[in-house]
Amino acid sequence: MSVPTDLKYTNSHEWVKTESDGTVTIGVTHHAQELLGDMVFVELPQVGRELKQKEECAVAESVKAAADVYAPISGEVTAINSDLESEPEKINQDAYGSWLFKLNPSNTTELDGLLDAAGYQSLLENEAH
Amino acid sequence: MLQTTPLNQAHRDMNAKMVDFGGWDMPLHYGSQLEEHHKVRQDAGMFDVSHMLPVDIKGDNTRTFLRQLLANNVDKLKTPGKALYTCMLKQDGGIIDDLIVYFLSESWFRIVVNAGTAEKDVAWILKQRDTLAPDLEITPRRDLAMIAVQGPNARAKVWQVIPDSQAATENLKLFQSTVLNQYFIARTGYTGEDGFEIILPADDATTFWNALSAAGVAPAGLGARDTLRLEAGMNLYGQDMDESTSPLESGLAWTVDLKSERDFIGKQALLDSPATNQLAGLVLLDRGVLRGHQTVVAQHDGTEYQGEITSGGFSPTINQSIALARITSQLSIGDEVNVLVRDKKLRAKVVKYPFVRNGKVLV
Numbered sequence: 257m258s259v260p261t262d263l264k265y266t267n268s269h270e271w272v273k274t275e276s277d278g279t280v281t282i283g284v285t286h287h288a289q290e291l292l293g294d295m296v297f298v299e300l301p302q303v304g305r306e307l308k309q310k311e312e313c314a315v316a317e318s319v320k321a322a323a324d325v326y327a328p329i330s331g332e333v334t335a336i337n338s339d340l341e342s343e344p345e346k347i348n349q350d351a352y353g354s355w356l357f358k359l360n361p362s363n364t365t366e367l368d369g370l371l372d373a374a375g376y377q378s379l380l381e382n383e384a385h
Numbered sequence: 386m387l388q389t390t391p392l393n394q395a396h397r398d399m400n401a402k403m404v405d406f407g408g409w410d411m412p413l414h415y416g417s418q419l420e421e422h423h424k425v426r427q428d429a430g431m432f433d434v435s436h437m438l439p440v441d442i443k444g445d446n447t448r449t450f451l452r453q454l455l456a457n458n459v460d461k462l463k464t465p466g467k468a469l470y471t472c473m474l475k476q477d478g479g480i481i482d483d484l485i486v487y488f489l490s491e492s493w494f495r496i497v498v499n500a501g502t503a504e505k506d507v508a509w510i511l512k513q514r515d516t517l518a519p520d521l522e523i524t525p526r527r528d529l530a531m532i533a534v535q536g537p538n539a540r541a542k543v544w545q546v547i548p549d550s551q552a553a554t555e556n557l558k559l560f561q562s563t564v565l566n567q568y569f570i571a572r573t574g575y576t577g578e579d580g581f582e583i584i585l586p587a588d589d590a591t592t593f594w595n596a597l598s599a600a601g602v603a604p605a606g607l608g609a610r611d612t613l614r615l616e617a618g619m620n621l622y623g624q625d626m627d628e629s630t631s632p633l634e635s636g637l638a639w640t641v642d643l644k645s646e647r648d649f650i651g652k653q654a655l656l657d658s659p660a661t662n663q664l665a666g667l668v669l670l671d672r673g674v675l676r677g678h679q680t681v682v683a684q685h686d687g688t689e690y691q692g693e694i695t696s697g698g699f700s701p702t703i704n705q706s707i708a709l710a711r712i713t714s715q716l717s718i719g720d721e722v723n724v725l726v727r728d729k730k731l732r733a734k735v736v737k738y739p740f741v742r743n744g745k746v747l748v
Contacts, residue, residue: 293402293608294419296699297674297706315727317674319418319608319699341672345419 257286260352264328264367265376271352272328272370279334280359280367284316284325286351287380292318295344300336300357307331307359309366314356316347329366331359390435391530391587395594399604407501409436411607418608422701425576425613426744429536430605431597434575436500439529439584440507443493444521451494453649454513455486456632458642462488468560468573471640472632473506474651478658479628480635482506483620485573487562495569497531497584499622513650530590532583534602535613537744539580543570546596554581575610577617577742615707616700618666618739624677625664625695625709631655634711636664636738663714664695666738667722668748669706671731674699675724679708682730683722685715694724702741703748709738 259265264272269288273281289295297317307313307327314325335358340346346354361367371379387410396403401412412433414421424430442450451459457471467488473481482502487495498506507525514521534543544551553565554572562571569584585593598604611621618636620626626635633641633655643655669675675697683690692712700707712722718737723730736748 293414294417296419297672299673317699319612319701320413322674322676348417 259285259373259377259380261373263352264370264372265379266326266328266370267379268326270325270328272367273355274367275358278361280329280331280361281355282328282357282359283355284323284347284351285376288316288323289347289351292316292323293320294318295347298340298344298347298356300338300341301333303333303336305333306362307333309363316344316356325356327359328370329359329361330363331361334358334360388436390433391590392433392435392532392594395591396433396604399598401604401606404607406436406607409500411436412604414606414608415604418606418612419701421603421605421609422612424603425536425578425605425609426702426741427537428603429534429539429542429580429601430603430609431594432533432535432605432610433530433594434533434582435530435587435590437497437531438500438503438507439495439497439526439531440510441493441495441524441526442510442521443524444518445492446518447492447494447521450514450518450521451486452647453517454510456641456649456651458645458647459486459488459494460645460647462486464488465490466557466562468562468571470560472637473509474632474649474654475628476650476654478631478651478654480622480626480630480632481509481628483622483626483637485571487571489564501623528587529584530587532585532590532594532597533574533576533580534583534597535574535576535578535580537579539578539602542597542600542602543581543583545600546593575617575619576613577619577739578613579743612698612701615696615698615709616702616739616741618709620664620709621696630711631658631660633660634662634664636709661714662692662711663716665710665712665716666736666740666748667694667697667708667710667724667733668703668736668740669708669724669731669733670721673706673726673729673731675706675708675726675731675733680725681710681712681722681733682725683712683716683720685713685720690715692722700740703746707740707748708733
């Protein structure tokens with residue numbers, strides 16, 4: 257599966273989408289769900305929580321293991337996708353369509369430090385070797 | 386260099402996700418572990434378990450030898466083909482391995498041991514043989530493959546694939562086996578469902594595997610095998626018990642015969658140290674997933690006890706997390722405990738296990 261070019265990425269396999277209103281939407285990548293296998297549980301942050309970049313803020317658990325999700329950038333949580341709490345398998349079905357939470361960024365320059373699609377693609381190729 | 390089973394290429398041809406399982410290159414799943422799990426509970430699935438090792442023990446005094454070697458009593462095996470689940474213990478009562486022993490004739494018994502312990506098991510058995518019964522012939526059978534076909538429709542699928550097998554096996558009861566041509570067919574398993582475990586020559590394994598697949602049996606990997614056996618309340622060696630734990634603290638007292646006069650390796654140690662812990666079943670009441678090594682905290686009569694989850698996970702059949710945990714014997718069915726999961730204390734209830742048997746939820 258190709259890496260969508262309109263998103264940014266982290267080394268820890270989160271994807272980040274900048275919305276037109278300046279907020280960002282965050283999920284885990286297709287590669288991450290493939291590594292984890294069938295998802296069975298998602299724990300999301302509280303709306304209103306202030307996150308620092310790289311802070312552990314959510315948990316995605318599969319039949320195999322629990323994986324921490326890290327905040328790609330700093331900001332306040334403005335929304336969570338609570339549908340995933342009852343249907344975590346949606347992440348397996350459509351990782352880029354199944355967002356976990358939205359942030360109001362407190363420091364937009366952090367976005368510049370994220371990987372673009374080409375950068376994430378080469379990270380995946382390096383991990384495969 | 387990883388060890389491979391005779392079915393390695395067959396797994397790759399079915400797009401298996403392969404993993405290093407204790408030095409063996411084995412299929413974790415073939416796409417979806419959950420679907421494989423449900424397929425076994427509802428229809429039929431097959432597992433390559435050729436990494437496990439059959440060991441043949443032959444000679445006139447085989448039964449006498451096994452009376453001493455094994456914690457369960459092989460005198461329960463009266464008719465040829467009958468099988469028995471047992472632990473093999475050290476002198477101090479610690480578990481070297483758990484295994485199934487098949488009685489084929491007075492001069493031929495077969496045991497099947499775990500993959501990860503196979504070498505040490507054979508070394509131990511040879512050492513005991515040398516002192517107790519030097520005339521016995523002990524033969525590890527790496528020339529054989531082993532396929533478990535499990536699920537409510539598993540036996541019928543096998544009957545479609547192996548000529549004449551229905552007549553030969555339809556009257557087998559649980560824990561009975563028979564030999565049909567090159568197939569050794571046992572009505573045993575590790576899923577809590579009906580089915581067979583079939584031992585056959587390695588060279589025939591791929592043809593048999595593909596014929597089962599053509600008959601509609603789904604390949605299932607180690608992932609589904611683990612969630613199925615956990616739901617069935619069956620121990621996993623190295624996780625729920627090992628050389629540092631006694632069968633009496635591992636939910637396996639029912640497999641240890643302490644009543645008869647018979648002496649066996651580890652018996653005295655078990656008699657000298659009654660269990661203070663038990664292996665208990667847990668069902669999580671809060672949201673989350675229980676995992677091995679999480680700490681369990683329990684209150685009883687004003688005292689706080691700590692225990693540990695030995696196997697935990699998400700139960701696809703119950704749709705809730707379940708676990709086996711080693712905790713104080715003071716706790717009873719129905720008691721509530723806390724499990725430390727990351728920064729949270731989650732509530733769980735002590736239940737009688739198995740959690741699931743023959744497709745039905747029991748908790």
